[in-house]
Amino acid sequence: MSHVGVPRGTARKRRSVALLATGVLTIPVLAGCTSDGEDPTSVAVPQDIAPASRDRVADGSTLNWAIDAVPSTLNAFQADADGATTRITGALLPSLFPMDAKGEPRLNPDYLESAKVIEREPKQVVLYKLNQQAVWSDGREIGAPDFVAQWRALSGKDSAFWTARNAGYERIEKIERGKDDLQVRVTFSKPYADWRSLFSPLYPKEVTGSPGTFNDGARTTLRNTAGPFRLRSVNKPKGTVVLDRNPRWWGDEARLDSLVFRAVEPGKRTDALAEGTVDVADIDPATANSIALAARYRGGNGGPPAHGPGAGITPAAALRSWALAHGSDEEAAETARAAREETREAVAVYAAEQKSLSGFAVRKSLEPSYTQLALNGESGPLSDDRVRRAIARTLDRQELADAVLKPLGLPAKPPGSHLALAGQPGYKDGSGALGERDTKEAQALLADAGWTPGGALRSTRDTKAGSEAEKKDEGEKPAAGEKAADEDKDEKAEKAGKKDEKAEDTEKDDKASREEGEYTVGDDKPGSRSSGGSGVTAQDKQPGGVAGAYAPAGTAAPAPAAVKSRLGKDGKPLSLRFVLPSGPGSQSLRTVGEKIVAMLDSIGISTQVTKVADDSYFKDHIASGDYDLALYSWPATAYPATDGRPIFAKPEPATDGSLLVAQNYTRVGSDHIDQLFDRAVAELDADASRDLLKQADARIWAAAGSIPLYQRPQLVAVDKKLANIGAFGFAAPRYQDIGFTARQAAGPPANGKK
Structure with a gap:
């Protein structure tokens, strides 16, 4: 699975967001997504983790979990922290309010007896x-000392700490010890609705107490942890991070002896699963298809396999091959025997792979993130909100969601909010603020903005005509060559006039031909000058014109119909640069991009698609603003008032003339949106805060800088013997409950050897 990073960052920890590739996958549709009478826009797709009670999970064994790469840092508050950082620290450090299956923060009793505003x-x-x-x-x-140290490190007051964000911590005025160190009083200088987001993960004071340990010491190791597991080793050359069961853990004991996070490139995960080097891996649809096919593979039953090498060999073809291999023609027999041996070897290899893959199941749900079409409003045509709204109202979001999710058997309801996803308490479809798909209204918006069909062509002609008129008005004298040409034309015109006088009686009925600049197109009559006797004549009125010419000399050739339908203004076509990733894991984005191109083309908007490498897509194009249109994803959050503001805040000019955009890579925002976020984050009444966020979301829709298209699919290959792991959806994993329902029979231990 390709991961093109989009950190949701200064407000919360920076998290990489995958741009997921999706292909065709035929596996059963998720059941139980909605019940009778429920509103499908507010129901989340359930997680798929093969749940089992702890007494059904065996004690012991090792689990190998694929990650993209060994993380650069284990400090989740640093700028280069990624998804692997989050996953690993989730098993090692306290999270006070992890998200539940509905995307709500829930008090974690392993760390807190209570926490409330007093x-x-x-x-x-x-x-x-x-x-x-x-x-x-x-x-x-x-x-309390751990809370105090983390606050001081993340408050932003001490620049010696290299932090990615300080949202919320900068509002803390003081932290005090209560009756003892187990009671912590946190006083805020300004109200903060998202206080539950703080101190997760919580690091020990040994990490956050000094800039040295915070900046460097926690990058490659954590000597002090407080989760169901503890860190044993980080080995970048081998690509492993190994965790062991924590003997000091006071909660439910971890079922696994050890948990190994193993770096496996997305393109190599099918092989890793087949070889047994990993037990769990996020996968793309191609790998999911391989697993689905493995469940239906028939081999070793005397007949041809259902698919794979040799599947297309009919009984007749097999008989001919056997006859050739045993025939009298030695050269043909040798060739046939080699081909049969090659097929046997391929079938054997494929059968072994299918046997291994048949031990896996594909767990699937929807990720807590959505993919959007971003419209860069900093400059050019998209700086006009009418053009952005027109593009948004041209898109068939349902068709785009269907293209990605329906082949996977997942619900394809386009998201209606930028700040929450279906199933979360704060979710409300606010897309009505923009309006439904309406190409006629889109064309009206474009016309109002000055973009009209053939506008660029008309402007060119008008410019030329204006130049000629200007030349006459200014009394410009023609150059010598021009003067000679004019005299020659006058002489020819005089001769032509005499000839026309002689032909006047025969051309009486063709009055149009006597009007300067008109075209002559008539029936083929005796005496007329035909362009070949085809029944239609076409003649330049000026003598000497080539038969078949339709316009006087100097008239521009008619533009093709396709060009005339293109929108233009002031001599320029409406053309937008659409930047897309080119990697093998980004196929779904390119598929969606192609559909968007066709939709825009239908109303006359041209697009120039530029495909760039995945590793430069975000940094060199999205973050830098080097695009007009782009596709990327944002994760959902339990704290939209905090996390959403930097994404949709109005960009501010910097002293050097550039824009300070925070994470608003569309460069579209307003003071009103900022004010609504500020009010929401300071509103301690949860319902009132959500109402303010819904108002902000409506205005984000109306601004049309970000158009949510679909919630991203989540596909995870999991050993069928594993329980309580898979496609988690919104919820954080409960690591201590993960394990094998039967004693582990295969798969490498922590050292990678079977």
């Missing part, structure tokens, strides 16, 4: 009561 006036105060059994792996209790 005062609102004159200032907001939150009291945390920590689990009395909660300790770090060195035996020290988790307490």
